[in-house]
Amino acid sequence: MxxxxxxxxxxxxVLTTTCILLIGCASxxxxxxxxxxxxxxxxxxxxTKVKDQEALRWISDEVSSGGYNKVMFDKTVVYPQSISxxxxxxxxxxxxxxxxxxxxxxxxxxxQPGPGVLRIKPAITGLTSETEGVKTYEFIPVAAIYNGxxxxxxxxxxxxxVFLEVDVIDSVSGxxxxxxxxxxxxxxxxxxxxxxxxxxxxxxxxxxDGVNIVKTVMSEASPKIPNATY
Numbered sequence: 383m384x385x386x387x388x389x390x391x392x393x394x395x396v397l398t399t400t401c402i403l404l405i406g407c408a409s410x411x412x413x414x415x416x417x418x419x420x421x422x423x424x425x426x427x428x429x430t431k432v433k434d435q436e437a438l439r440w441i442s443d444e445v446s447s448g449g450y451n452k453v454m455f456d457k458t459v460v461y462p463q464s465i466s467x468x469x470x471x472x473x474x475x476x477x478x479x480x481x482x483x484x485x486x487x488x489x490x491x492x493x494q495p496g497p498g499v500l501r502i503k504p505a506i507t508g509l510t511s512e513t514e515g516v517k518t519y520e521f522i523p524v525a526a527i528y529n530g531x532x533x534x535x536x537x538x539x540x541x542x543x544v545f546l547e548v549d550v551i552d553s554v555s556g557x558x559x560x561x562x563x564x565x566x567x568x569x570x571x572x573x574x575x576x577x578x579x580x581x582x583x584x585x586x587x588x589x590x591d592g593v594n595i596v597k598t599v600m601s602e603a604s605p606k607i608p609n610a611t612y
Contacts, residue, residue: 495553
């Protein structure tokens, strides 16, 4: 009985410690610091947490005066260049293809800057494969408390984590009108190495979300026409 009590006490202690650490990390996320990120974006301090997503986002108040109704794309890059590998270049290429494909319906895509054109500049800024505890910049969800407990007990699966940063600028002025940071997570099919099949679902989801975000920006930039039908 004594041994069982000690075992339960140990589990409770580990879980309590994990919760305290994660709550502390989560509270730090409320203050976005530039040194937590890659440096691809000019200003991280304006980003705010997106509800129910592992994402931070900002849309300028000035976007309503832009009259945006078209988009153009820069090639998705790996940033900083010092972390670039053939695998990350492949990840960037997959996302680039998925993003452009997602915009085939509903949004006009152009290749030249001009009035009303949003220029989308994406970058893959990191990829990890780990069983370690989460870091403060990883936008900890409540579910991570349970995952952290499993990690402490040695039960946690290996996961792939991919990081994306996107700057959306006015194609004429070059001024940023929106920005975002995303972290995507997917459990690896194999414990040995990350494969493109581990990453593909993440970037495809990002591409779909990207269309919705741009449509939101455009709707805020469009004049409100009473009784308009589409």
